[in-house]
Amino acid sequence: MMKKLFILFLLLPLPLFAADQTWVLKQSTLTYHVSHPLHESEGTSHSARGKGICHEGQCEFLIAVPVKTFDSGDSNRDLHMIQVTRGAEYPMVTVRTHLPESDETAAQIKADLDIEFAGQTAHYKQVPFQVSTQGTEKHITGTIPATLTDFKIQPPSLLTIPVKNDVPIRVDLTWGPQ
Amino acid sequence: MKARSAKFRPDVSVLLSLLILLTFTSFSTAQQTTATLSGTVTDAAGKPAAEVKVTVKNAATGHSSDTQTDASGAYSIENLPPGDYEISASLDGTAATSKVTLTTGAPQSVNLSLAPAQNLPNAPSSSQPAPNQTSPSLSDLGFSASETQANAREQALLDKRTHMLKIHQRMGLITTIPMVASVVTSLNAGGKNEGSASRDLHVALGALTGDLYGITAYYAIRAPRIKGTETRGQIKAHKILAWIHGPGMIATPILGAMAFSQKNNGEKVHGIAQAHGPVAIITAGAFGAALLTVSVKF
Numbered sequence: 001m002m003k004k005l006f007i008l009f010l011l012l013p014l015p016l017f018a019a020d021q022t023w024v025l026k027q028s029t030l031t032y033h034v035s036h037p038l039h040e041s042e043g044t045s046h047s048a049r050g051k052g053i054c055h056e057g058q059c060e061f062l063i064a065v066p067v068k069t070f071d072s073g074d075s076n077r078d079l080h081m082i083q084v085t086r087g088a089e090y091p092m093v094t095v096r097t098h099l100p101e102s103d104e105t106a107a108q109i110k111a112d113l114d115i116e117f118a119g120q121t122a123h124y125k126q127v128p129f130q131v132s133t134q135g136t137e138k139h140i141t142g143t144i145p146a147t148l149t150d151f152k153i154q155p156p157s158l159l160t161i162p163v164k165n166d167v168p169i170r171v172d173l174t175w176g177p178q
Numbered sequence: 179m180k181a182r183s184a185k186f187r188p189d190v191s192v193l194l195s196l197l198i199l200l201t202f203t204s205f206s207t208a209q210q211t212t213a214t215l216s217g218t219v220t221d222a223a224g225k226p227a228a229e230v231k232v233t234v235k236n237a238a239t240g241h242s243s244d245t246q247t248d249a250s251g252a253y254s255i256e257n258l259p260p261g262d263y264e265i266s267a268s269l270d271g272t273a274a275t276s277k278v279t280l281t282t283g284a285p286q287s288v289n290l291s292l293a294p295a296q297n298l299p300n301a302p303s304s305s306q307p308a309p310n311q312t313s314p315s316l317s318d319l320g321f322s323a324s325e326t327q328a329n330a331r332e333q334a335l336l337d338k339r340t341h342m343l344k345i346h347q348r349m350g351l352i353t354t355i356p357m358v359a360s361v362v363t364s365l366n367a368g369g370k371n372e373g374s375a376s377r378d379l380h381v382a383l384g385a386l387t388g389d390l391y392g393i394t395a396y397y398a399i400r401a402p403r404i405k406g407t408e409t410r411g412q413i414k415a416h417k418i419l420a421w422i423h424g425p426g427m428i429a430t431p432i433l434g435a436m437a438f439s440q441k442n443n444g445e446k447v448h449g450i451a452q453a454h455g456p457v458a459i460i461t462a463g464a465f466g467a468a469l470l471t472v473s474v475k476f
Contacts, residue, residue, distance in 0.1 A: 041475070049321065051314035053312050055312040060313050060314060064321065074412055075410040075411060076409075076413035076416075079336065080340060082336060083340045086333060088328070088329045090286075091329075119286055119287050121217075121287060159347070159473055
């Protein structure tokens with residue numbers, strides 16, 4: 001009887017994010033994409049930090065990244081980006097999300113995100129992310145459909161032509177247990 | 179044959195330059211010394227909470243300011259001295275508190291989410307209430323104070339820099355018009371052409387180009403530098419090219435004046451004055467290349 005119970009226990013599926021567990025962001029790549037009729041440009045940051053706490057069936061995650069760490073390869077463009085996003089007044093971008101523990105072995109999850117950026121808070125519903133497991137680590141990728149108007153950012157312009165409103169942010173995160 | 183007297187029209191080009199400068203230059207000198215705080219309050223279900231009292235208390239002075247949310251749950255309090263504040267809201271047994279550091283300049287936004295009074299969230303902004311001990315906070319992540327603290331002075335410097343460089347960009351575009359026109363009119367300005375009308379037009383266009391170029395350069399040179407920033411990318415090429423078209427814009431009119439004088443004296447352009455054309459072409463070419471470095475991605 002005890003042997004049967006033990007085998008049953010072993011067959012229980014492991015949760016995506018185990019109860020009463022803390023997760024830490026091990027690696028990150030966040031890339032924004034800006035479109036202009038003359039050219040496209042991207043800025044990337046590898047400096048995000050994050051923490052996730054799972055408790056009583058719910059997991060809360062916080063990811064934060066300094067605005068100044070985004071690098072587009074052009075110092076003038078980066079400075080202009082910091083200026084137009086009020087990056088000196090609001091130096092951090094923070095993302096909070098709430099995941100139910102029931103998102104166990106799913107290869108894709110959908111998360112509601114609260115993003116604070118440029119002094120504004122924007123809410124994104126049901127943003128899809130792909131999840132893969134590598135040992136004890138979780139690799140999560142996806143794209144956040146951000147726009148300049150979401151954060152009340154004045155569109156920068158080049159040669160009097162403004163950039164497009166859509167500024168999608170590609171996310172590539174690796175989480176590991178603390 | 180006595181040469182016609184030189185008819186410079188620098189006064190017209192100067193007036194035109196001033197008109198363009200006045201059109202595109204406008205500096206705001208107003209200084210802001212207070213801060214504005216706004217945001218929304220939501221109830222435990224995440225819906226906007228109307229007619230909720232919001233209190234903002236200055237941590238240093240203890241002075242409080244009150245307001246009430248509107249039908250959409252939004253609140254706004256203006257004319258707050260910069261500093262550390264505690265924000266609180268309460269309604270029917272639910273409450274929310276948060277802390278914020280206000281700085282002058284753009285309004286700051288803090289959203290509050292009401293929760294049962296014995297379970298107040300400490301997160302500065304969240305639409306998903308949760309007990310403190312299960313919510314990670316920014317202080318958990320190990321960022322340094324310099325990375326998380328607002329710097330209103332640096333923002334003001336960035337704003338001024340962007341404003342000046344926008345004018346620099348527009349003036350640079352405008353400068354290309356008389357520059358191209360002066361290159362085109364140079365075809366009939368020298369050589370075997372004995373008439374002075376084309377030469378006068380070329381001189382006027384050249385003078386206008388010089389004036390507009392000077393204004394363009396002024397805004398680039400005087401735009402604030404941001405300490406600790408290394409010049410990288412195509413902007414580096416843009417700055418290097420200035421070392422070609424800058425001296426070129428000085429040498430071209432000097433050589434042009436010499437050539438003009440020789441032509442007016444009935445002489446063939448000779449000596450160093452012959453370099454006016456090549457120097458002008460190199461200058462215009464470097465100017466055009468500089469424009470391309472900030473327009474097109476290579």
